[in-house]
Amino acid sequence: MASILYQATPRSANASVLPAPAEQSRTERINAMGQFAASIAHEVNQPLAAIALNASAALRWLEQDPPRLDHVRDALAIIASAGNHASAMIRSLRGLACNNTGTPATFPADDxxxxxxxxxxTELQQxxxxxxxxxxxxxQAVRADRVQLQQVIMNLVANAVDAMRANGERPRILVLSSRRDGAMLRFSVAxxxxxxxxxxASRIYEALYSTRPEGMGLGLAICRAIVEAHGGRLWHEAARAHGAIFHFTVPSP
Structure with a gap:
C-alpha cells in the first residue's frame, strides 16, 4: 500500500535493535494503512460537511410557512450528490494507493x-x-478521471477557505479560473x-506536513499525486495583494 501517496515512517534512530524483516514489513503496512485511513477521513470531510449543512437548511425551509419546497428539493439534490461524491472519492483513494490512475473519461474540462x-x-455562502x-x-474536452479532478479542485478550494478565515474586515474572495496553456489545460484557485x-513553501506538498495545528497535511499531497499521475503538475505563487494562487495542469487530449 506504500505508493505514490505514502511512505513508510522511518524507525527511530534511538532504537537499539532492528526488527526482524517480517516485523518491519508488518510495521510498514500498519503505518501505510494508518495514513490511508487518515486520507479517507480528510477527503470525505468536505462532502460530509456539505451533507450536514444542506440537511440543516432543508429542515429550516420545511419549517417555513409555507414550506420552501423548491429550496428543499435543491438541498436534497446536493445531499444526494455529496453522498455519491464521498463514495467515489473513497474508491479513488483506493485506486491511488494501488498506483491506479483511475478511470479516464472524456468530458467538458470546466465541469x-x-x-x-x-x-x-452553502458553505461558501455561510x-x-x-x-x-x-x-x-x-x-473544451479533457480526458481524465472526473472524480479525481473534483478532488483536486475541492482540496484547493477548501484550503483557500481556511486561508481566509482570519481575514477580519478584508473581503473574502475566491477566484476559480481555467484556460488553455500551450498543450496543457490550466486550472487556478486564488x-x-x-x-x-x-x-x-517548499514543504506544503509533503504528506503529513501542515502549517495549521488542526491540519492533517494530506490535501496537497493527494492533489500532487493525482495531478502528476495525469501527466500534469501542481504549483503555487503569491497573489498580487493578499493570498495565494494555486495552479495545476492536465494534458489537452
Missing part, C-alpha cells in the same frame, strides 16, 4: 469545477465568500487569505 462549486455553495468564476474552456509563508 468538475462547476460541480465542486455547486457542492460547496463563510461570506464572494466567488468569481473565470472558466474559459467551455466545451484567494485573498494569508498566503503561504516562505519557510513553508
Amino acid at each position: 468538475p469545477a462547476r460541480e465542486v462549486l455547486l457542492l460547496l455553495h 463563510q461570506g465568500i464572494a466567488i468569481e468564476t473565470r472558466l474559459t474552456l467551455g466545451q 484567494d485573498s487569505g494569508t498566503g503561504v509563508a516562505p519557510e513553508a
Whole structure:
C-alpha cells in the first residue's frame, strides 16, 4: 500500500535493535494503512460537511410557512450528490494507493469545477465568500478521471477557505479560473487569505506536513499525486495583494 501517496515512517534512530524483516514489513503496512485511513477521513470531510449543512437548511425551509419546497428539493439534490461524491472519492483513494490512475473519461474540462462549486455553495455562502468564476474552456474536452479532478479542485478550494478565515474586515474572495496553456489545460484557485509563508513553501506538498495545528497535511499531497499521475503538475505563487494562487495542469487530449 506504500505508493505514490505514502511512505513508510522511518524507525527511530534511538532504537537499539532492528526488527526482524517480517516485523518491519508488518510495521510498514500498519503505518501505510494508518495514513490511508487518515486520507479517507480528510477527503470525505468536505462532502460530509456539505451533507450536514444542506440537511440543516432543508429542515429550516420545511419549517417555513409555507414550506420552501423548491429550496428543499435543491438541498436534497446536493445531499444526494455529496453522498455519491464521498463514495467515489473513497474508491479513488483506493485506486491511488494501488498506483491506479483511475478511470479516464472524456468530458467538458470546466465541469468538475462547476460541480465542486455547486457542492460547496452553502458553505461558501455561510463563510461570506464572494466567488468569481473565470472558466474559459467551455466545451473544451479533457480526458481524465472526473472524480479525481473534483478532488483536486475541492482540496484547493477548501484550503483557500481556511486561508481566509482570519481575514477580519478584508473581503473574502475566491477566484476559480481555467484556460488553455500551450498543450496543457490550466486550472487556478486564488484567494485573498494569508498566503503561504516562505519557510513553508517548499514543504506544503509533503504528506503529513501542515502549517495549521488542526491540519492533517494530506490535501496537497493527494492533489500532487493525482495531478502528476495525469501527466500534469501542481504549483503555487503569491497573489498580487493578499493570498495565494494555486495552479495545476492536465494534458489537452
